[in-house]
Amino acid sequence: MFDSKIYSERRLKLRKKIRSGIILIHGNNESPMNYPANPYHFRQDSSFLYFFGLNLPGLVGVIDIEDGRDCIYGNNVDIDDIIWMGPQPTINELASKVGVLSTHPLKDLVTTLHRAVKQGRKIHFTPPYRAENILSLEQLLGIHPTLIQKYSSVELVKTIVSLRSIKEPCEITEIDSACDIGYKMHTTAMKMAMVGEKELNIAGTIAGIANCWGSGPSFPIILSQNGETLHNHDHSQILKEGRLLLCDAGAEAISNYASDFTRTIPVGGKFSQKQKDIYNVVLAANNKAIELAKPGIPYLNIHLEAARIITSGLVQLGLMKGDINDAVTNGAHALFMPHGLGHMMGLDVHDMEDLGENNVGYDDEISRSDQFGTAYLRLGRKLQEGFVITVEPGIYFIPALIEKWKSEKINSSFINFDKLADYIGFGGIRLEDDILITAKGCRLLGSKRIPITIEEVEKTFAG
Ligand code: GLY
Ligand code: MN
Ligand code: MN
Numbered sequence: 001m002f003d004s005k006i007y008s009e010r011r012l013k014l015r016k017k018i019r020s021g022i023i024l025i026h027g028n029n030e031s032p033m034n035y036p037a038n039p040y041h042f043r044q045d046s047s048f049l050y051f052f053g054l055n056l057p058g059l060v061g062v063i064d065i066e067d068g069r070d071c072i073y074g075n076n077v078d079i080d081d082i083i084w085m086g087p088q089p090t091i092n093e094l095a096s097k098v099g100v101l102s103t104h105p106l107k108d109l110v111t112t113l114h115r116a117v118k119q120g121r122k123i124h125f126t127p128p129y130r131a132e133n134i135l136s137l138e139q140l141l142g143i144h145p146t147l148i149q150k151y152s153s154v155e156l157v158k159t160i161v162s163l164r165s166i167k168e169p170c171e172i173t174e175i176d177s178a179c180d181i182g183y184k185m186h187t188t189a190m191k192m193a194m195v196g197e198k199e200l201n202i203a204g205t206i207a208g209i210a211n212c213w214g215s216g217p218s219f220p221i222i223l224s225q226n227g228e229t230l231h232n233h234d235h236s237q238i239l240k241e242g243r244l245l246l247c248d249a250g251a252e253a254i255s256n257y258a259s260d261f262t263r264t265i266p267v268g269g270k271f272s273q274k275q276k277d278i279y280n281v282v283l284a285a286n287n288k289a290i291e292l293a294k295p296g297i298p299y300l301n302i303h304l305e306a307a308r309i310i311t312s313g314l315v316q317l318g319l320m321k322g323d324i325n326d327a328v329t330n331g332a333h334a335l336f337m338p339h340g341l342g343h344m345m346g347l348d349v350h351d352m353e354d355l356g357e358n359n360v361g362y363d364d365e366i367s368r369s370d371q372f373g374t375a376y377l378r379l380g381r382k383l384q385e386g387f388v389i390t391v392e393p394g395i396y397f398i399p400a401l402i403e404k405w406k407s408e409k410i411n412s413s414f415i416n417f418d419k420l421a422d423y424i425g426f427g428g429i430r431l432e433d434d435i436l437i438t439a440k441g442c443r444l445l446g447s448k449r450i451p452i453t454i455e456e457v458e459k460t461f462a463g
Helices: 004-017 046-052 079-085 091-097 107-118 131-141 145-151 154-165 169-192 199-213 273-292 299-316 324-329 357-361 399-408 417-423 454-462
Strands: 022-026 060-064 070-073 102-104 123-125 222-224 244-249 261-266 388-391 394-396 428-430 433-437 442-444
Touching (some): 004 046, 004 060, 022 131, 060 107, 070 091, 091 102, 102 107, 107 131, 123 131, 123 154, 131 145, 154 357, 169 199, 169 244, 169 261, 169 388, 169 454, 199 222, 199 244, 244 428, 261 454, 273 299, 273 388, 273 394, 273 428, 273 454, 399 417
Antiparallel strands (some): 060 070, 222 244, 244 261, 394 428, 433 442
């Protein structure tokens, strides 16, 4: 947790931007796995963490614009709780750590809000993504669950996005430390990528590293020799000579700030020439994107430049053909990279995605493309100093997609489909780094870049 002043200042900024009404920042509750007393790992709502800092279930933050007070609603533990949980601070003690002087039992919230609704006051809340919070809002505000999303506050969402998008120095320190955990995870995976090793063992080991050094993985680990499946959570295979292992994993620091990296490792530690050729195209796209990233440039433009590097590399290898700009304009590269170049990162690995991808990644100036591939780009708007984003180009050989494009002759003037037969079973390569946009450019997050060149990856495996 940061100093209480940080939270007070953030709430003050929110107050200054929201004209009137009551802001409700609903914390999360425990979520049961298979019976109520056996919950999933608790994860607090990220906007609650941002404004109210407390990483505990059962709390709701209220910011009343007109009466000028910030309150936390929550219940003190009783003797039964103490028997099972040990002594706990009171809600008052907790609230004072985040600069909040006023607290109430949770049961009072419904009275406060019902009164405010009767007075015709605007209640601002963010779109809930958990069923329990939808039901809680129904009870608190009298809105039918099917209408809750519709009544969420666009003004609040946009204001939170504007604040959380620009990372403060204390947040960057936390993200750097999450990236350092990511470094340990990925270098460990590289060293373990031996023929005969189980994917499950590597995935479990690096999840353990995230648990040992922080709050655990920042999202379910993607680790597979079938790296062409973009979000592959199946770890059931044994590593085989000649294959590539794609590992996309990151950690949450204790403070819940995330990291998110991808590396692709040759099983057995040595890339074949065919693998090197594709790998170096992806690496060139990653490096180019990092070179270009600076305030004022739309991330959409960097995505398209990465697409051009990928297209140009694939033309040189004989897998694509024709004019590079035309190919990218027509979206032909998306056969190989059917996803976006990256996203915001912070308290969420896809930062603020609960507030709506377009609210976070697009604005009045730059709207989302509807072209296959680029439509998946989560962040298209102009970069600003203080943004933390990922850079994650990739090349994948997805049999079903290749088959579809071939049979439907999609972009056939740009693709050498005959040559692609040799790449079925190749898998996929993604290389993902995390960067901070600085005044004049950007810097890689974390103390050291995770080994990424062919030589560095092979040396890490061997070492
Ligand atoms: N965790 C998937 C991604 O890299 O965005
Ligand atoms: Mn990732
Ligand atoms: Mn990512």
